[in-house]
Amino acid sequence: MDKNKTLKIVNPILAILLLNQPFSIIMGAVTGWKPFGGLHLVGGIGLLILAAIHLMLNWGWVRMNFLKSAKKKKA
Numbered sequence: 001m002d003k004n005k006t007l008k009i010v011n012p013i014l015a016i017l018l019l020n021q022p023f024s025i026i027m028g029a030v031t032g033w034k035p036f037g038g039l040h041l042v043g044g045i046g047l048l049i050l051a052a053i054h055l056m057l058n059w060g061w062v063r064m065n066f067l068k069s070a071k072k073k074k075a
Helices: 003-031 035-057 059-074
Strands: none
Touching: 003 035, 035 059
């Protein structure tokens, strides 16, 4: 699977997990149901993993836009 196809899968899941975080904590506070705490924890772990994958897939862009100027400043 190439990078673009992988990003088309990772990005929507990443967005859903990002929206899940405030939703689960608010619903847990409002209802007091413990499953929302578990959903928040599992969603947070998934968010961290997918964010790392997203960063790895886009590392060329990060290097080109952010790390290139750091190299020029050293020289």
